[in-house]
Amino acid sequence: MDPPRPAGQPATAAGQSATAAGQSAGGDGRPAAAGPAAAASLDELLRGLAPRVLGAVLRRYGDFDRTEDAVQEALLAAALQWPGEGVPRNPHGWLVTVATRRLTDQWRSEAARRDREANAAALDPATRPAAGTPSAGAPAADAALTGSGPSATGGPDAAAGGAPAGPAGWAGWAVDDTLTLLLLCCHEALSPASQVALTLRAVAGLTTAQIASAFLVPEATMTRRITRAKRSIAEAGARFGPPPDGDYGARMQAALHTLYLIFNEGYTATSGDELHRAELTGEAIRLTRQVHRLLPADGEVAGLLALMLLTEARRPARTTADGALVPLAEQDRSRWDRAQLREGIDLITATLPRALIGPYQLQAAIAAVHAEAARAEDTDWPQIVALYQLLERRAPNPMVTLSQAVAVAEVRGPRAGLELIAPLARDDRIAGHHRLTAVRAHLLELAGDTAAAHAAYQLASQQTTSRPEQRYLRGRAARLVDPQHPQRP
Amino acid sequence: MKYMLLIYSSPATWDALTQAERDELERAHSELYYELVWSGEWVGGNALADPSRSVGVRVRDGVPVTTDGPYVEVKEHLAGYDVVDCESLERALEIAARIPDAAICGVEVRPIMDVGGMEM
Numbered sequence: 001m002d003p004p005r006p007a008g009q010p011a012t013a014a015g016q017s018a019t020a021a022g023q024s025a026g027g028d029g030r031p032a033a034a035g036p037a038a039a040a041s042l043d044e045l046l047r048g049l050a051p052r053v054l055g056a057v058l059r060r061y062g063d064f065d066r067t068e069d070a071v072q073e074a075l076l077a078a079a080l081q082w083p084g085e086g087v088p089r090n091p092h093g094w095l096v097t098v099a100t101r102r103l104t105d106q107w108r109s110e111a112a113r114r115d116r117e118a119n120a121a122a123l124d125p126a127t128r129p130a131a132g133t134p135s136a137g138a139p140a141a142d143a144a145l146t147g148s149g150p151s152a153t154g155g156p157d158a159a160a161g162g163a164p165a166g167p168a169g170w171a172g173w174a175v176d177d178t179l180t181l182l183l184l185c186c187h188e189a190l191s192p193a194s195q196v197a198l199t200l201r202a203v204a205g206l207t208t209a210q211i212a213s214a215f216l217v218p219e220a221t222m223t224r225r226i227t228r229a230k231r232s233i234a235e236a237g238a239r240f241g242p243p244p245d246g247d248y249g250a251r252m253q254a255a256l257h258t259l260y261l262i263f264n265e266g267y268t269a270t271s272g273d274e275l276h277r278a279e280l281t282g283e284a285i286r287l288t289r290q291v292h293r294l295l296p297a298d299g300e301v302a303g304l305l306a307l308m309l310l311t312e313a314r315r316p317a318r319t320t321a322d323g324a325l326v327p328l329a330e331q332d333r334s335r336w337d338r339a340q341l342r343e344g345i346d347l348i349t350a351t352l353p354r355a356l357i358g359p360y361q362l363q364a365a366i367a368a369v370h371a372e373a374a375r376a377e378d379t380d381w382p383q384i385v386a387l388y389q390l391l392e393r394r395a396p397n398p399m400v401t402l403s404q405a406v407a408v409a410e411v412r413g414p415r416a417g418l419e420l421i422a423p424l425a426r427d428d429r430i431a432g433h434h435r436l437t438a439v440r441a442h443l444l445e446l447a448g449d450t451a452a453a454h455a456a457y458q459l460a461s462q463q464t465t466s467r468p469e470q471r472y473l474r475g476r477a478a479r480l481v482d483p484q485h486p487q488r489p
Numbered sequence: 490m491k492y493m494l495l496i497y498s499s500p501a502t503w504d505a506l507t508q509a510e511r512d513e514l515e516r517a518h519s520e521l522y523y524e525l526v527w528s529g530e531w532v533g534g535n536a537l538a539d540p541s542r543s544v545g546v547r548v549r550d551g552v553p554v555t556t557d558g559p560y561v562e563v564k565e566h567l568a569g570y571d572v573v574d575c576e577s578l579e580r581a582l583e584i585a586a587r588i589p590d591a592a593i594c595g596v597e598v599r600p601i602m603d604v605g606g607m608e609m
């Protein structure tokens with residue numbers, strides 16, 4: 001079917017969009033149009049298109065807050081209409097057109113509201129701006145902010161046919177809209193939690209309800225967070241385009257961290273009623289894969305993708321049927337996902353020799369060494385210790401020291417591990433943290449100091465705020481005094 | 490991170506308040522509520538009815554037994570709660586200090602357990 005076109009919408013707009021859709025389809029291997037598709041593939045198609053549609057409309061109007069809402073509405077309309085009416089020939093163009101119309105409608109109704117407030121006579125519908133009239137509601141403040149609002153004379157419809165407006169140098173930024181949006185959503189004006197929420201909505205194309213459900217907060221709460229995040233970006237004067245010179249590295253690092261947080265949020269989900277949350281790992285992998293495809297030479301992007309794949313591969317073995325956590329050493333390795341392991345290992349093996357080494361690559365390399373061991377006792381611990389030493393040098397952090405201590409204990413004995421973590425008790429970042437206490441308990445258990453290990457497991461179980469971790473730690477404590485404890489694997 | 494802010498009250502301190510002071514307490518709390526909704530930190534919360542409206546339930550040998558009134562007689566009782574989702578414990582403590590009851594009786598901040606977890 002043809003895209004629903006607002007009156008006066010130039011046909012060239014759809015033509016341009018078709019080109020854009022064709023280009024992105026080429027870069028992504030995604031079909032430009034699909035036949036009567038199953039719900040899952042329609043969802044996939046829509047979410048793949050979401051950031052590109054948002055990019056296309058944003059480049060014309062610049063108003064991130066309203067444009068993002070309009071694109072969400074267009075996606076919703078497509079999800080409702082396409083299953084019945086078929087996927088349009090040019091899905092990208094259809095979505096751009098519908099989103100643009102929603103945006104225009106919103107400006108008009110805001111203008112009408114302002115008019116009504118300004119003049120009681122405006123209550124008469126006859127005085128409201130007619131369709132197609134250049135809207136007095138063109139968002140002057142936002143236009144000033146971004147420098148790319150609708151032109152004063154032509155209104156949005158005319159702008160849609162014209163050349164994309166944008167900051168100087170824009171044309172030189174030959175990178176996909178998806179990455180541009182991701183970097184915008186990871187603006188330093190936002191907290192990590194806001195970066196995560198906004199990325200899931202604007203880049204991954206999830207609805208606010210889905211994001212709220214994943215983070216177990218009311219939808220109204222998530223709506224406020226997303227709205228605030230968009231406002232903060234506008235207030236910081238950020239525009240849709242490449243980050244300012246010198247900001248790219250930091251913004252990229254924030255973007256990778258955001259993807260990592262999204263992954264982790266999903267990975268820690270343990271029970272069946274957390275399905276929405278568990279789907280976040282798939283989202284994180286999908287987005288990271290896209291970034292990797294756009295920036296294949298970036299070793300840290302490849303490293304992060306490999307780390308996610310190698311971690312996700314263990315998911316089927318990391319919990320029992322009733323949601324209890326199974327430590328790495330006791331996981332049934334036959335349940336690890338071979339295809340994901342293979343892809344992760346190949347990716348990190350190909351990346352390490354040619355890229356600038358960074359923390360994500362080193363963590364992926366450690367995960368790969370674990371993955372290559374057929375049994376826990378076959379693990380190449382000396383290599384893992386060496387990798388942790390490299391990681392500690394590059395990204396010193398008490399959590400890294402903790403993991404390193406576990407590896408060191410495997411090579412040089414538990415006392416060596418305990419020595420390594422001893423200084424952490426005086427480190428404010430981790431003293432009193434259940435992970436430090438849990439590792440101490442584990443090392444004390446290996447050292448044969450059962451009483452101290454028992455006390456440490458119990459203390460750790462009080463310190464954690466995770467129910468599955470608490471259950472695991474209590475089980476460890478219990479089996480030290482009662483070897484028949486049912487938690488014993 | 491989600492925290493529950495448990496708001497305590499006692500008949501003695503409450504009775505000592507003037508009507509104007511009680512109205513101001515209501516106003517300050519609802520102002521805080523709107524602020525938290527606006528900031529995207531508010532998850533839920535409610536005021537609880539007077540402890541005399543409590544009904545205790547105990548099951549013994551599979552038989553539920555109910556008793557009217559509070560489970561235990563105490564000077565201070567739980568009068569309400571708010572659940573917030575915020576960046577840090579420091580922020581939760583800051584919010585707790587803004588609950589007007591904190592200046593009259595007291596507010597307790599407890600982390601809410603996460604349903605997810607990492608294997609070790």
